[in-house]
Amino acid sequence: xxxxxxxxxxxxxxxxxxxxxxxxxxxxxxxxxxxxxxxxxxxxxxxxxxxxxxxxxxxxxxxxxxxxxxxxxxxxxxxxxxxxxxxxxxxxxxxxxxxxxxxxxxxxxxxxxxxxxxxxxxxxxxxxxxxxxxxxxxxxxxxxxxxxxxxxxxxxxxxxxxxxxxxxxxxxxxxxxxxxxxxxxxxxxxxxxxxxxxxxxxxxxxxxxxxxxxxxxxxxxxxxxxxxxxxxxxxxxxxxxxxxxxxxxxxxxxxxxxxxxxxxxxxxxxxxxxxxxxxxxxxxxxxxxxxxxxxxxxxxxxxxxxxxxxxxxxxxxxxxxxxxxxxxxxxxxxxxxxxxxxxxxxxxxxxxxxxxxxxxxxxxxxxxxxxxxxxxxxxxxxxxxxxxxxxxxxxxxxxxxxxxxxxxxxxxxxxxxxxxxxxxxxxxxxxxxxxxxxxxxxxxxxxxxxxxxxxxxxxxxxxxxxxxxxxxxxxxxxxxxxxxxxxxxxxxxxxxxxxxxxxxxxxxxxxxxxxxxxxxxxxxxxxxxxxxxxxxxxxxxxxxxxxxxxxxxxxxx
Amino acid sequence: xxxxxxxxxxxxxxxxxxxxxxxxxxxxxxxxxxxxxxxxxxxxxxxxxxxxxxxxxxxxxxxxxxxxxxxxxxxxxxxxxxxxxxxxxxxxxxxxxxxxxxxxxxxxxxxxxxxxxxxxxxxxxxxxxxxxxxxxxxxxxxxxxx
Amino acid sequence: xxxxxxxxxxxxxxxxxxxxxxxxxxxxxxxxxxxxxxxxxxxxxxxxxxxxxxxxxxxxxxxxxxxxxxxxxxxxxxxxxxxxxxxxxxxxxxxxxxxxxxxxxxxxxx
Numbered sequence: 001x002x003x004x005x006x007x008x009x010x011x012x013x014x015x016x017x018x019x020x021x022x023x024x025x026x027x028x029x030x031x032x033x034x035x036x037x038x039x040x041x042x043x044x045x046x047x048x049x050x051x052x053x054x055x056x057x058x059x060x061x062x063x064x065x066x067x068x069x070x071x072x073x074x075x076x077x078x079x080x081x082x083x084x085x086x087x088x089x090x091x092x093x094x095x096x097x098x099x100x101x102x103x104x105x106x107x108x109x110x111x112x113x114x115x116x117x118x119x120x121x122x123x124x125x126x127x128x129x130x131x132x133x134x135x136x137x138x139x140x141x142x143x144x145x146x147x148x149x150x151x152x153x154x155x156x157x158x159x160x161x162x163x164x165x166x167x168x169x170x171x172x173x174x175x176x177x178x179x180x181x182x183x184x185x186x187x188x189x190x191x192x193x194x195x196x197x198x199x200x201x202x203x204x205x206x207x208x209x210x211x212x213x214x215x216x217x218x219x220x221x222x223x224x225x226x227x228x229x230x231x232x233x234x235x236x237x238x239x240x241x242x243x244x245x246x247x248x249x250x251x252x253x254x255x256x257x258x259x260x261x262x263x264x265x266x267x268x269x270x271x272x273x274x275x276x277x278x279x280x281x282x283x284x285x286x287x288x289x290x291x292x293x294x295x296x297x298x299x300x301x302x303x304x305x306x307x308x309x310x311x312x313x314x315x316x317x318x319x320x321x322x323x324x325x326x327x328x329x330x331x332x333x334x335x336x337x338x339x340x341x342x343x344x345x346x347x348x349x350x351x352x353x354x355x356x357x358x359x360x361x362x363x364x365x366x367x368x369x370x371x372x373x374x375x376x377x378x379x380x381x382x383x384x385x386x387x388x389x390x391x392x393x394x395x396x397x398x399x400x401x402x403x404x405x406x407x408x409x410x411x412x413x414x415x416x417x418x419x420x421x422x423x424x425x426x427x428x429x430x431x432x433x434x435x436x437x438x439x440x441x442x443x444x445x446x447x448x449x450x451x452x453x454x455x456x457x458x459x460x461x462x463x464x465x466x467x468x469x470x471x472x473x474x475x476x477x478x479x480x481x482x483x484x485x486x487x488x489x490x491x492x493x494x495x496x497x498x499x500x501x502x503x504x505x506x507x508x509x510x511x512x513x514x515x516x517x518x519x520x521x522x523x524x525x526x527x528x529x530x531x532x533x534x535x536x537x538x539x540x541x542x543x544x545x546x547x548x549x550x551x552x553x554x555x556x557x
Numbered sequence: 558x559x560x561x562x563x564x565x566x567x568x569x570x571x572x573x574x575x576x577x578x579x580x581x582x583x584x585x586x587x588x589x590x591x592x593x594x595x596x597x598x599x600x601x602x603x604x605x606x607x608x609x610x611x612x613x614x615x616x617x618x619x620x621x622x623x624x625x626x627x628x629x630x631x632x633x634x635x636x637x638x639x640x641x642x643x644x645x646x647x648x649x650x651x652x653x654x655x656x657x658x659x660x661x662x663x664x665x666x667x668x669x670x671x672x673x674x675x676x677x678x679x680x681x682x683x684x685x686x687x688x689x690x691x692x693x694x695x696x697x698x699x700x701x702x703x
Numbered sequence: 704x705x706x707x708x709x710x711x712x713x714x715x716x717x718x719x720x721x722x723x724x725x726x727x728x729x730x731x732x733x734x735x736x737x738x739x740x741x742x743x744x745x746x747x748x749x750x751x752x753x754x755x756x757x758x759x760x761x762x763x764x765x766x767x768x769x770x771x772x773x774x775x776x777x778x779x780x781x782x783x784x785x786x787x788x789x790x791x792x793x794x795x796x797x798x799x800x801x802x803x804x805x806x807x808x809x810x811x812x813x
Contacts, residue, residue: 011689018652018682025676027720029769032760035674038622038650047772049796051722097721121623154691157659158632161625226695237629238603242620272636280696344802415792416800424795426802476791 002147002291004112012109019043020102044115049419054093055118060128060146061089061370065361070111072353085346089127089370122160123153127169129177130371134379136327139189142172144288163240164248179488181213184250197221203254206458210495211251216263226281231269295365297328303384318401334378337400341437344426345411346374355396363389406448407433414454421454423471423478448530464488466531468496480508485534500543501552580665582684599626607637619647628660635661635699651675654683661699710744711779714752716771
């Protein structure tokens, strides 16, 4: 993986120094909150419901053990002993004090980390495939390109006061695990006549108005990578609405202008600026690639694996659900589920972080990834090590064999933490996890992705859940709407369809349970997943039965 | 400040003294009015701006510090071949000085009251804008390579 | 709220240094305890406090409002001595997150 150069370290050092000054001026009263807010937003510091919240960048989700250990240290030293991994592969600390922020940033800088551009109207963390560099279906590792984008977008002179935030995702696999079609810019690595390039989509997003991105360039040669991305953002920077923050995202600009017109403007801008790049970026890319390909995966015998697998049911289950094939024979990709039944999705204690950091160092060539499903991926684990790894995870309570299953719930922090929220998401996630564990149905149900958002901003990505739940407020009480059939795969991106009127907090868990029972009754066989059944039968069989059992009172005319 | 059915406060209608400073890499100066600037606002389209390409001095007025259009406008303007003095005007943040310079602006005109609010030292930090410049390091520049 | 009825409300904000939820007391001072909060029943008075906050925050001196962020009014329901929050969101803001492991206070919210 990439390690900081002197340039990166110096940049962070200077940036931290500047922010320390700004915090001091704020505390002393030389800056008002109005003046301080944009400054703190440039550095990832929010003021949330109960406390400040610091969002630390984890570039394209990749960490080494030293970094994760430092995050654990920060959690213990300056927070309440835990951190929250987000649906954009970052980490949030919920309880820092303002006075401690400069120290925390220094602590992060010490391991090549920061909170720059994790908030504000700027280019945010570049997200990618948690299986990058290891997946069987990979065309090429997207991470070097993600790193190039990270460098290019950091402190970009033109793009830190955009009309709104800007999110870029990149994938290098045939199966898009980065949901690129749901980002402001989505990049998919392609091969054309043996040449490497990108399919570029623009204007995807979730939130109030979920929309699938439009491809504006079917093949972008890799040499044109940065100039083209710059062109898209340059065009939008001038055209994006600044009078209405709900209409400012590029997806709205694309809709209002028309994608053909937008595409033409981008191509024109691209012609104007492409020759302002002298090719140094290509050289940098090659250097970055060397760093990413420096991992030499050693061939080893399988050892005791087969026997352990045969003897141990728990291990077998865990391998079945949490372990994925690796492109190198003998190796595997392990997803460590943070979704212990009844836990808050995405939360990890400092102890758990230290444990996983050590495991990554020992078993995964000192590399780990945070997935947007809020789990931790160990990308290069040899099969012979799986049982030992599993045993360690079991001892630490991190061996839930539920990746992709119904209790592997994705949820935003919701009303419990977030100022923007309209309902709580965490208690619902906890209750659902416990319910389905107690029913002992998880393995039988199979792949079923539940995603929960605590408000219309959809940070829980509920539009993309097989079952998506949106928490709203109705007459002062929490009200939950259900959508079905969301999908973020490569061929078929689908936004979930609304089941019907919302449910109260006491109804929602029984409703989900009922949905599962309807599915189990309708499915052709064990192999047909919830999503497949839904696609086959449509929404009506579900909505009909649900609203029969949970009739809604008709609104007054 | 959240609204709670109270009348709008009067402190929002602050009257500001017109006294401005010009910030350049050499530090702070007062306006000497030697140069006549053509004023444009940030909602100008690049094609209209490029018509001013042969002018001596152009001033781009930022609506507020959130208005990032000025940076892209400056960049495109320089690309068009503008060789004159390009000035930004607005109540910007100290962090934005280096962004201005990197985008092609020569200087910033700003109310001296705003300068004082952030402290002169905060502004001077931006004079070091050649350093820690990721985009330049990646070979991106304001002009086309021949 | 009907025009002839108002309140009870309290002035709430976040503490600048910690982000803690705080309430204005009668002294005036700030407290994290709702039972020490100054309960206001007069609309004009509540507005005066908010305006006062705005004015004071634009002065660069150490004053009542210089170390608080975003003061606003929170509606309460007071039944005999029992204080509750009109808005569910405000209750959460006071009691803390409901995943108790990380909570500010131990509580069970229905």
